[in-house]
Amino acid sequence: MTRANDARTRSVPTRAGSPADHPTHPSLPEIPRVVPGPRPAGENVQRSAPQTGSLPGPPIPRLPRIAAQRTSARPRTPEPGRTAAAGPDTTRAGGRPQSTASRRAQDDPRKLVCPAQRGSRRHAAESGGHGTWRPQAGPSEGEPRHRADQKAGHKSDQTAGADRRPAAWAVLERRSAPAPERTPREKRRRTLQAVLLSVAGLFVSPLVAFGAGYLFFPIPNPDDAVNNQVALVSYADGSQLTRLVPEAGNRTKVGLDAVPEHVRHAVLAAEDRTFYSNPGFDLSGIARAAWNQLRGGTGGGSTITQQFVKNALVGDDQTLWRKYKELVLSVKLSQQRTKDEILADYLNAIYFGRGAYGIQSASQAYFGKDVGQLTPEEGALLAGVIQSPARWDPALNPERAVQRWSFVLDGMVAQGWMSPQQREAAQFPVTVPRTTAKGIGVPADSTGHIVTAVSRELAELGISEQDLAQGGLRITTTIDPARQRDAVAAAQRALAGQPDDLRTAMVAIDPATGAILAYYGGENGHGLDYARAQRLAGSTFKPFVVLAGLLHDPPIGLGETFDGAARPGLRNAPGAECLRCDLKQAMTVSNNVVFASLARRVGPDAVADAARAAGITSPLDDPDEGIALGNKEVSALDLASAYATLAAGGVWRPPHLVQSVVRADGTVLYEAVTRGEQRFTERVARNVTETMLDVAPTDGLALPGGRPVAAKTGTVQSRFPGQNNDAWMAGYTPALAAAVWMGTDRNDPIRTADGTPVEGKSLPGEVWRAFMAEAHDHLPVTHFTPFRPIGEPPRDRRETAPAATATTGAAPSRTTLPGTASATSSPASAPAGTGPAGTSPATPTAATTTGPSADPTASADGSEEDAADGSAELEE
Numbered sequence: 108m109t110r111a112n113d114a115r116t117r118s119v120p121t122r123a124g125s126p127a128d129h130p131t132h133p134s135l136p137e138i139p140r141v142v143p144g145p146r147p148a149g150e151n152v153q154r155s156a157p158q159t160g161s162l163p164g165p166p167i168p169r170l171p172r173i174a175a176q177r178t179s180a181r182p183r184t185p186e187p188g189r190t191a192a193a194g195p196d197t198t199r200a201g202g203r204p205q206s207t208a209s210r211r212a213q214d215d216p217r218k219l220v221c222p223a224q225r226g227s228r229r230h231a232a233e234s235g236g237h238g239t240w241r242p243q244a245g246p247s248e249g250e251p252r253h254r255a256d257q258k259a260g261h262k263s264d265q266t267a268g269a270d271r272r273p274a275a276w277a278v279l280e281r282r283s284a285p286a287p288e289r290t291p292r293e294k295r296r297r298t299l300q301a302v303l304l305s306v307a308g309l310f311v312s313p314l315v316a317f318g319a320g321y322l323f324f325p326i327p328n329p330d331d332a333v334n335n336q337v338a339l340v341s342y343a344d345g346s347q348l349t350r351l352v353p354e355a356g357n358r359t360k361v362g363l364d365a366v367p368e369h370v371r372h373a374v375l376a377a378e379d380r381t382f383y384s385n386p387g388f389d390l391s392g393i394a395r396a397a398w399n400q401l402r403g404g405t406g407g408g409s410t411i412t413q414q415f416v417k418n419a420l421v422g423d424d425q426t427l428w429r430k431y432k433e434l435v436l437s438v439k440l441s442q443q444r445t446k447d448e449i450l451a452d453y454l455n456a457i458y459f460g461r462g463a464y465g466i467q468s469a470s471q472a473y474f475g476k477d478v479g480q481l482t483p484e485e486g487a488l489l490a491g492v493i494q495s496p497a498r499w500d501p502a503l504n505p506e507r508a509v510q511r512w513s514f515v516l517d518g519m520v521a522q523g524w525m526s527p528q529q530r531e532a533a534q535f536p537v538t539v540p541r542t543t544a545k546g547i548g549v550p551a552d553s554t555g556h557i558v559t560a561v562s563r564e565l566a567e568l569g570i571s572e573q574d575l576a577q578g579g580l581r582i583t584t585t586i587d588p589a590r591q592r593d594a595v596a597a598a599q600r601a602l603a604g605q606p607d608d609l610r611t612a613m614v615a616i617d618p619a620t621g622a623i624l625a626y627y628g629g630e631n632g633h634g635l636d637y638a639r640a641q642r643l644a645g646s647t648f649k650p651f652v653v654l655a656g657l658l659h660d661p662p663i664g665l666g667e668t669f670d671g672a673a674r675p676g677l678r679n680a681p682g683a684e685c686l687r688c689d690l691k692q693a694m695t696v697s698n699n700v701v702f703a704s705l706a707r708r709v710g711p712d713a714v715a716d717a718a719r720a721a722g723i724t725s726p727l728d729d730p731d732e733g734i735a736l737g738n739k740e741v742s743a744l745d746l747a748s749a750y751a752t753l754a755a756g757g758v759w760r761p762p763h764l765v766q767s768v769v770r771a772d773g774t775v776l777y778e779a780v781t782r783g784e785q786r787f788t789e790r791v792a793r794n795v796t797e798t799m800l801d802v803a804p805t806d807g808l809a810l811p812g813g814r815p816v817a818a819k820t821g822t823v824q825s826r827f828p829g830q831n832n833d834a835w836m837a838g839y840t841p842a843l844a845a846a847v848w849m850g851t852d853r854n855d856p857i858r859t860a861d862g863t864p865v866e867g868k869s870l871p872g873e874v875w876r877a878f879m880a881e882a883h884d885h886l887p888v889t890h891f892t893p894f895r896p897i898g899e900p901p902r903d904r905r906e907t908a909p910a911a912t913a914t915t916g917a918a919p920s921r922t923t924l925p926g927t928a929s930a931t932s933s934p935a936s937a938p939a940g941t942g943p944a945g946t947s948p949a950t951p952t953a954a955t956t957t958g959p960s961a962d963p964t965a966s967a968d969g970s971e972e973d974a975a976d977g978s979a980e981l982e983e
Contacts, residue, residue, distance in 0.1 A: 316431070324436050338548075338580040340558060342588045343622075343766060349558055351548035351575055359467040363451035366466055366478055369524070370486035371450065376518030377490040379411040382450070387412040387441030388434050412437045415453045458576050459489060460496025461541060473538045483525065485536045487515040497573045502541035509535055553595055555632015557586060557764065560639075564765050568777055579771035584764050585622035585779070590615060590882050594625035597877035601870050605860050608851045611874060612637035614747040614762075615845040615882065620781040621751070621760030623744075624843070625878070635852070638744050641725060642848060644737035645821030645867065647746060647835045648718065650753065650795050652702045652735045653690055655709045655717040657791045657897055663709070664898020665690045665798055666905065669701040677703060680822075691901035694798040695805055697820065699736055706735035715739075720786040721749035722759050737821055743848045746837050751844035753796055753817070756789035756892070794897050797904070803838060806868040808876045814888050816840050816879070820867030830856035831864050836871040841889045843882055847875045 289297075338351040363371075375382050388410055409417065416436040440449060459469030469489050470478040481489070491511035492499040501508035516533055519525040549555045561584055562575065574580065598611050615625040628638035656663035671685040671693060683696045693701035706714050711730035718727060725741045727734070748762040760783035768777040799817035803809050810816050818838025825832045832854045837846035849871045850857055857865040865871070894904065 324432060324439065338575045338578065338582060340548075340561060340582045340584060342584060342586050342591075343624075344588060345583070346588060348554060348584065348586070349548050349550055351558070351562075359465060360455045361465070361467045361478060363447055363454070366451075366454060367481060367486065369483040369519075370466070370478065370481050370489070371454075372519055372522070372524035373483065373486040373490035373515055374450075374454065374493070375411075376522060376524065377487075377515045378414065378493060380518060380522055382411050383446050385410055387437035387449075409433065410437065411453050412440055412449055415449065415456065416440060457493055458496065458573070460492055460500050460573065460576075462576070464576075474536070475539045482536070483519075483529070484512075484516075484533050487519070487533075488512050488536055488538070491515045495573065496576075497571050500541070501535075501538050549632060551632045553627055553630055553632060554591075556628035556636045556638065557584065557591075557626050558632070559636065560626065560628075561764050564763065565768070568765065568768075570768060570776065580776070581769045581771065583766045583769075585617075585620075585624065585766045586626060586764065587624045590625040590878075591627075593881040594627045594878050597874045597881070598627055599630075600877065601874045605870070606858065608853075608855065609849065609857060609865075609870075610637050610851060611847065611849045611871070612640065612743045613845060613847045613874060613878065614638050614743045615843060615878065616747045616751040616762055618751040618754035618760075618839065618841070618844055620779075621748075621762050621783065622766070622779070622781070623762055623764050625845075625882075626764065637848065637850075639742050640848075641740035641742055642833045642850060643823045644739060644741045644746065645823045645833065645835055646697050646699075646737055647819050647821035647837050647846075647867075648714075648737035648739070648741075649694060649697070649702050649735065650799060650819060651718040651721060651723075651749070652706050652709075652714050653694070653795050653798050654721065654753075654787070654791065655713040656690070656705055657794055658717060658787065659709045659713065662897050663690075663705065664896060665794060665901040666896070666899030669693065669704050671698040671701045673700060689901045691798045691801070691903065694819070695801040697802075702735040703732050706732050711735075718749065720759075721752045722762075722786075723749050737823070743846045746835070747844050747846040750817075750837050750839045750846065752786060753792050754839040754841060754844050755783065755792075757785055757787040757792040758783040759786045760784075789892065790895055790897060793892055793894060796891055797894050797896075797901065799838070803876075806872060808836070808868060808872045810840075810876070810883065811880055812888055814840060814883060815890050817891075818875075820872060822867045825854075825856045827856055829864065830858075831866060832856065834865045834867045834869070834871045836867050836875040838875065838879070840879070840883065841891060842886060843879065845875060845879060845882075847871045847878075849874075 340348045340351060342348050379385070413433045416433050444452075454466045456465065458464055459466070459472070461469070461472040463469040463472040466489065467478045469492075470476055470481055470485075473489060474481065474485055488501070488508070491508070491514065494511075498504060499508050499511045512535060516525065516530050520527055520530050549558045561582060562572070565575065565582070566572070570578075570580070594613050594615065598613060602609055602611060610629060611627075612629060613625065613627045614623060616622065617624055626638060628636035653665070666689050668687045668689050671679070671683075671688050673679055673684070677700055679699050680697065683698045685692060685696060685698055685701075688696075688698060688701060690701070690705070692698075711732060711734050714734050715727040715730045723741055723745050725739065725745055727739050730739065744762060748759075751762070752759040760781060763779055765777065766779050767775065769775050796817045799819055800815065802820065803816050803818040806820060808818065816838050817840075818836070821833075821835035821837075822831050823833040824830070833848065833850040834857060835846070835848055837844075839845070849865060859865060859870065863869075894900075896904065
């Protein structure tokens with residue numbers, strides 16, 4: 108090879124060979140170019156002298172097409188004695204020097220360079236290491252420069268010949284070029300534009316929203332204010348049960364002139380002291396409410412106009428949307444009605460508590476007089492309760508009521524509506540006793556007890572009377588209208604033609620959910636609710652004695668036999684004698700002696716704990732052996748709930764009447780939870796059920812079609828020989844549990860029309876059977892789970908039952924769901940749960956008896972001797 112071939116850098120003559128060939132660049136010197144190094148030894152390449160118009164050297168063989176090298180490739184370090192490679196080209200086409208930005212863009216390794224065209228001299232030079240280079244000819248006079256060249260500002264030697272590159276690559280180059288830096292003047296202009304747009308949005312948007320609301324929101328009237336506050340109570344299927352405030356309402360309209368001026372001033376002092384001067388809304392109150400909403404709080408001051416609008420149309424949901432509607436409608440109302448008209452509508456629509464809507468009804472409810480006869484002190488009291496009737500009613504909170512009353516009077520003095528002398532002489536007025544008004548939607552028939560029970564349950568859920576009266580709530584109950592009709596019809600048929608003092612009650616519960624499907628507390632909806640009246644349970648308590656025996660350590664199986672013969676102080680009803688009988692036989696004939704013996708063996712406290720575990724919430728304090736015979740009081744609701752636990756395989760679910768509570772705007776306030784607590788195992792519950800399967804057929808109360816049913820009767824004997832005070836019938840299928848009670852208001856002896864003493868299997872049994880037959884009429888026959896005896900099986904199941912578990916050792920374990928008390932084998936540690944009122948069955952609080960107290964001389968435990976025959980009993 109020649110020395111020229113060994114050099115990495117050498118001068119190559121241009122194609123034309125003289126500056127004359129470049130008319131647009133007359134003085135452009137030749138520029139050295141970096142070319143590839145020497146070819147590998149042994150490569151056969153012929154060379155020839157350069158020729159004018161072509162690259163010097165021998166012909167160059169065709170090589171595969173290659174992409175152009177990146178212009179920013181790291182230069183090689185020159186060997187000693189060799190000329191260093193020239194730096195990157197800093198001259199544009201046309202002879203002008205490159206800008207710094209152009210060179211930076213050229214050196215960017217991410218910038219793509221168009222590949223050399225196949226067959227071109229440039230391709231040959233780069234692939235073979237030979238060739239000459241000269242700048243591209245500049246544009247002719249008047250010819251526009253290439254657009255991409257204008258953007259880039261130059262064309263490097265690596266991109267020479269790229270005029271034919273695809274247009275998309277030029278677009279990519281333009282997009283990848285850095286954005287020009289804005290001048291301070293441009294920055295200030297853009298900032299000013301953003302500020303002006305934001306300010307315009309802050310002012311224009313609210314105006315547009317206000318105008319839209321003003322056009323489309325209708326102004327309310329006093330009837331809307333009352334009707335929209337009404338709570339609707341419906342059956343489980345959605346059909347209406349009642350309206351807690353009928354359209355007639357506990358409300359009488361009066362004109363503003365009928366309201367004394369001092370009463371009006373009292374209302375203004377309590378609710379809106381600037382009523383006659385404000386535009387209908389309070390900007391500070393709205394801002395405070397908005398700020399509270401943003402922080403997750405509630406509340407904000409409202410004018411009388413806003414309160415009227417809220418109650419009439421918007422509702423009481425604490426949202427910015429409500430405040431927006433209040434504002435729009437308050438302005439619209441203030442422009443279309445006078446202040447006196449607004450105040451009159453407000454006084455006729457606002458709720459004062461005690462079921463009273465409007466100032467006239469409130470005057471009657473609190474003082475028993477017309478509004479025109481109210482004194483300033485009485486007017487101040489009524490004005491004070493508007494804000495929160497449940498909080499400021501003197502019958503509920505006397506101390507708070509006095510504080511609120513003083514606040515109103517002080518406001519009247521501050522506004523000049525009352526002299527300091529009058530304030531000093533004012534005395535707190537005396538109100539009439541608080542009563543439940545009959546005109547607030549509680550029906551007078553048997554459904555009235557359902558409505559009252561629903562209100563009580565809502566209060567336990569935290570929904571107050573005021574919420575019911577003003578919230579416009581939609582309350583769905585669990586009552587099945589068809590089964591409710593069946594319950595009422597069965598009770599009415601049984602009592603038809605019977606003595607007038609005879610009373611009855613019935614409750615039916617779905618074991619799978621705890622929902623109360625039927626609730627009958629008597630015909631007088633405004634009277635005593637007998638479904639919650641506490642009465643002696645009688646022999647309906649005996650299944651809990653069996654439950655205590657099964658939970659005992661070791662468990663006492665159904666096949667264990669006892670001596671059932673009468674003993675001094677305790678005898679059986681006629682036909683209930685058995686010398687030796689197991690627990691199932693004793694339950695079928697209702698033998699008192701056997702269950703008293705079992706209670707003595709396991710302990711009375713264990714029986715009480717077993718009853719609590721099943722769902723009895725009544726006090727069972729200081730139990731003795733008589734608890735086995737039902738000497739403790741329970742209600743029909745409690746007994747139905749406990750039997751439903753047995754039907755559900757030991758899973759207790761709180762009995763409830765309220766399925767859901769929804770606001771008028773669709774907001775769900777409450778949804779019933781049907782998840783239960785496993786109080787004891789399904790196997791234990793099924794063994795208790797086994798003892799009760801033959802009771803109904805034996806007493807002539809079997810259900811149609813041979814449907815399996817577990818049941819128990821109960822009769823409480825009176826102090827009068829041969830008479831009874833209370834009678835029960837309770838039982839369940841896998842789908843439904845029901846309990847029926849029958850008695851009188853004063854615990855007098857209960858007799859039929861022909862003078863026959865009422866027993867559990869007579870009239871109560873008839874009511875229970877009639878209801879259960881109708882309720883199951885269209886349901887398929889379902890059976891209880893297979894019987895697996897604990898301990899020794901009963902005599903009638905010894906050949907068919909599976910192998911029994913041993914009668915010694917630990918009792919069957921009980922399980923609880925997460926969050927409940929742990930279960931143990933001892934009934935004394937039965938898991939605690941919450942009853943309908945939130946009390947723990949294991950440690951119940953003292954309950955108020957809802958019915959007349961039991962006869963203290965009645966024989967409750969079978970241990971007291973009757974004056975006539977020296978014995979007494981609880982079971983027939």
